[in-house]
Amino acid sequence: MDELHDEFITENMPNRVHMSTSCCQINCGGQADIAINIQHTKPPKINHDLVANVCERPTVVARCPVAAIRPALINGKPSLEVDEKKCICCGACFPPCPPMQINDPENSKLAIWVGGKNSNARSKPTFHKLVAAGIPNNPPRWPEVATIIKKILHVYKEDARDWERLSDWVDRIGWPRFFELTELPFTKYHIDNWHGARRSLNASTHIRF
Ligand code: SF4
Ligand code: SF4
Numbered sequence: 001m002d003e004l005h006d007e008f009i010t011e012n013m014p015n016r017v018h019m020s021t022s023c024c025q026i027n028c029g030g031q032a033d034i035a036i037n038i039q040h041t042k043p044p045k046i047n048h049d050l051v052a053n054v055c056e057r058p059t060v061v062a063r064c065p066v067a068a069i070r071p072a073l074i075n076g077k078p079s080l081e082v083d084e085k086k087c088i089c090c091g092a093c094f095p096p097c098p099p100m101q102i103n104d105p106e107n108s109k110l111a112i113w114v115g116g117k118n119s120n121a122r123s124k125p126t127f128h129k130l131v132a133a134g135i136p137n138n139p140p141r142w143p144e145v146a147t148i149i150k151k152i153l154h155v156y157k158e159d160a161r162d163w164e165r166l167s168d169w170v171d172r173i174g175w176p177r178f179f180e181l182t183e184l185p186f187t188k189y190h191i192d193n194w195h196g197a198r199r200s201l202n203a204s205t206h207i208r209f
Pocket of ligand 2: 043044065067068069086088090092094100
């Protein structure tokens with residue numbers, strides 16, 4: 001993102017823009033106006049030798065949004081197991097427990113989410129919205145990601161009113177216009193029509209940290 005250095009020193013955006021590279025695919029709307037995050041395509045493989053030394057197992061179990069992680073005894077030692085049929089490959093278990101090895105340079109892609117509850121000044125809390133997915137994981141400079149981010153920032157800068165946060169701007173113009181202005185392809189995969197939450201979302205009363 002050093003390609004955006006000029007934007008940081010000229011401060012010509014309509015309002016502040018937070019960008020995050022650490023959010024997960026839960027897309028709670030967590031930390032930023034624009035979230036660049038890893039789109040995993042396979043469930044985590046567990047390094048059982050490390051779990052006992054590195055992880056607090058109840059924390060990891062509670063972290064999973066679909067209750068796919070269970071405590072287990074592996075070779076007589078306390079560890080964890082993942083129900084791969086339930087796992088949605090969100091990656092949320094990796095930060096509290098690095099032995100949940102889900103990063104995969106070959107198969108993991110990148111996704112960009114926009115908006116969310118920390119991206120507005122006037123409207124009600126919302127989730128991030130997926131705007132681009134399946135972007136190649138191309139280190140060290142991730143040129144495909146940089147191109148999309150610069151495009152989003154460019155149209156936001158041109159089209160938003162003074163002091164309008166990114167999410168408020170999208171609320172005003174509407175998502176169809178957002179995709180039109182940014183020239184990002186809108187596909188059927190952008191439509192959130194999942195209705196399995198009642199059956200599979202983790203409904204425990206654990207407090208998550
Ligand atoms: S749950 Fe995921 S999307 Fe929400 S703040 Fe945490 S890392 Fe970001
Ligand atoms: S937290 Fe996400 S990646 Fe980890 S087991 Fe649960 S659904 Fe799968």
